[in-house]
Amino acid sequence: MGKAGRHPVSGQREGDAVSRRPVPAPEQLPRLIPADGPLNFARHIDRYGPVPFRGYGDPRDWRRGVTDMLITTVERSGLTGRGGAGFPAGKKMRSVADRQGRRSGFFGSPAGSVVVANGVESEPASGKDAVLLNRAPHLVLDGIQLAAEAVGAPEAYLCVASEDERLTQRLAAAVSERERAGLNQVPVEVMPVYGSYVASEESALVNYLNEGPALPVFVPPRPFERGVRGRPTLVNNVETLAHIALIARYGPTWFAAIGTPDAPGSALVTIGGCVQRPGVYEIPLGMRMGDLIRLAGGLAERAQAILAGGYFGGWMALPDAMDAPVSGPALRKLGAGLGSGIIVVLPESACGLAETARVVRYLGTQSAGQCGPCVNGVPAIADVLEHITWKRADERSIRWASRLLPLVEGRGACHFPNGPVAMARSALRVFGGDLRYHQRHGPCPGVRHRPVLPVPQAARPPGEQETARGGGRPPVVLGTK
Amino acid sequence: MSHILRVNPIRCDAHGVCADLLPELIELDPWGYPVIESDRMPDALLPHARRAVAACPTLALLLERERRRAGA
Numbered sequence: 001m002g003k004a005g006r007h008p009v010s011g012q013r014e015g016d017a018v019s020r021r022p023v024p025a026p027e028q029l030p031r032l033i034p035a036d037g038p039l040n041f042a043r044h045i046d047r048y049g050p051v052p053f054r055g056y057g058d059p060r061d062w063r064r065g066v067t068d069m070l071i072t073t074v075e076r077s078g079l080t081g082r083g084g085a086g087f088p089a090g091k092k093m094r095s096v097a098d099r100q101g102r103r104s105g106f107f108g109s110p111a112g113s114v115v116v117a118n119g120v121e122s123e124p125a126s127g128k129d130a131v132l133l134n135r136a137p138h139l140v141l142d143g144i145q146l147a148a149e150a151v152g153a154p155e156a157y158l159c160v161a162s163e164d165e166r167l168t169q170r171l172a173a174a175v176s177e178r179e180r181a182g183l184n185q186v187p188v189e190v191m192p193v194y195g196s197y198v199a200s201e202e203s204a205l206v207n208y209l210n211e212g213p214a215l216p217v218f219v220p221p222r223p224f225e226r227g228v229r230g231r232p233t234l235v236n237n238v239e240t241l242a243h244i245a246l247i248a249r250y251g252p253t254w255f256a257a258i259g260t261p262d263a264p265g266s267a268l269v270t271i272g273g274c275v276q277r278p279g280v281y282e283i284p285l286g287m288r289m290g291d292l293i294r295l296a297g298g299l300a301e302r303a304q305a306i307l308a309g310g311y312f313g314g315w316m317a318l319p320d321a322m323d324a325p326v327s328g329p330a331l332r333k334l335g336a337g338l339g340s341g342i343i344v345v346l347p348e349s350a351c352g353l354a355e356t357a358r359v360v361r362y363l364g365t366q367s368a369g370q371c372g373p374c375v376n377g378v379p380a381i382a383d384v385l386e387h388i389t390w391k392r393a394d395e396r397s398i399r400w401a402s403r404l405l406p407l408v409e410g411r412g413a414c415h416f417p418n419g420p421v422a423m424a425r426s427a428l429r430v431f432g433g434d435l436r437y438h439q440r441h442g443p444c445p446g447v448r449h450r451p452v453l454p455v456p457q458a459a460r461p462p463g464e465q466e467t468a469r470g471g472g473r474p475p476v477v478l479g480t481k
Numbered sequence: 482m483s484h485i486l487r488v489n490p491i492r493c494d495a496h497g498v499c500a501d502l503l504p505e506l507i508e509l510d511p512w513g514y515p516v517i518e519s520d521r522m523p524d525a526l527l528p529h530a531r532r533a534v535a536a537c538p539t540l541a542l543l544l545e546r547e548r549r550r551a552g553a
Contacts, residue, residue, distance in 0.1 A: 217491070218489045218490070218491050218492070370490070370491040371490035371491055371493070372490065372493060372494075372495050372512055372513075372514040373490060373510060373512070373514050374490075376511075376512040376514075377510075377512075380511075407510050407511070407516070411490060411510075411514070411516070412490055413489070413490050413491045
């Protein structure tokens with residue numbers, strides 16, 4: 001298939017992209033979210049210039065060694081996925097590119113691979129993807145183009161939650177604006193995704209794009225092996241793609257100039273709970289938790305614990321957690337995580353057990369309803385947590401809880417049930433004092449506290465999960481204190 | 482050549498036949514769904530594993546040749 005231009009374009013280096021950029025690389029934060037208001041197309045071009053394509057010609061003519069360069073650059077930057085799992089972004093791109101190379105092989109494949117940008121953001125406590133897509137949509141769209149070129153994809157999708165119709169329209173308008181300007185090498189379709197919490201899991205998105213319901217499927221084969229219409233598919237969080245757009249321009253050394261060796265670069269975090277100014281912030285990875293809280297205006301009242309990593313992370317006790325570096329690897333070592341960048345600060349006046357029980361109950365309603373251990377196990381965890389919280393934290397219930405957690409962990413087709421397990425496990429560890437109080441006296445005064453962790457109102461009951469396409473996500477309520 | 486045993490949890494309907502036929506490797510959880518103790522398959526158990534796979538009413542039990550794991 002590939003005729004002209006199949007030879008490695010070895011002359012192109014980072015320098016070429018750099019020479020095209022009108023504004024020097026930002027020395028400090030913010031990198032992703034512009035401080036001076038949303039960047040429309042004209043201002044984006046003004047600031048960043050055109051997409052720094054590597055210029056390998058038609059992506060269907062992909063040959064190994066030709067588009068390798070951007071992938072190598074991303075690998076060298078150390079960027080990890082910002083959707084939650086934290087998988088190395090370059091390695092993921094390479095696995096798709098390799099697949100695509102193998103499939104097209106010597107004879108070429110007419111189809112090519114597919115790029116899916118995931119901006120569905122169904123974590124109730126997260127707001128960073130929506131902020132990014134509203135403030136710097138063209139950075140994400142640049143990232144999609146560059147990733148598509150690198151993995152040999154002649155088409156791409158940008159998936160967003162269907163509830164935000166205005167965002168969908170704005171993004172569709174942004175895409176056609178770029179097309180008119182000839183900035184898009186491959187067409188991008190903005191896809192509103194209907195569905196529950198699990199709709200944004202990568203195999204669920206692929207299934208949805210394959211005209212199925214937005215529900216996770218049994219893997220492997222994973223999307224990079226067999227994804228949209230059976231083709232190798234790169235599914236990346238939108239923030240990951242925005243970082244790729246910057247790395248392609250300014251290089252891996254610039255990217256890793258902030259952050260830590262095991263977690264380079266910056267990340268968007270959503271901080272909530274009892275801080276003065278909850279919201280989305282861009283931080284260098286490895287920043288101390290205490291500094292992040294100060295960035296968010298400081299504590300609004302006395303705090304007892306932090307939930308790091310959202311509903312797939314874990315609880316950390318304060319004040320110890322104040323010194324913890326905010327990065328995936330560091331927080332995982334401390335029994336929590338960063339997930340998609342969610343930090344919630346729990347006030348002393350609330351009850352961590354009650355908060356956990358409430359969220360696990362909600363998560364139980366959000367299972368896709370496909371796997372027995374998840375369908376039965378997550379509500380069973382909620383049952384025992386509610387018993388411990390509201391009735392009595394007797395030895396028997398605590399023993400049952402610790403037996404139950406490993407029975408649910410890792411037993412779904414997707415990672416969904418591992419979230420409530422991690423939350424419950426860390427709650428039983430961190431809130432040991434509360435556990436003893438509940439054991440002796442029954443419910444503590446904190447159980448009547450206003451909910452701190454956000455849970456969508458009117459979460460659908462388990463019976464309605466099959467109709468994941470019909471429902472749509474309930475409005476998100478951010479509880480501040 | 483080594484084999485691994487895995488369950489497709491979406492297909493599985495907790496019939497429990499596998500635990501009857503292969504108790505050496507499979508236990509049932511409180512809801513009747515199989516827990517595979519170790520996915521590594523001793524060759525001596527291979528015929529029994531094949532029988533369990535064939536007997537699964539929902540074809541959820543899979544015996545696969547070990548493949549290189551890669552990717553996200």
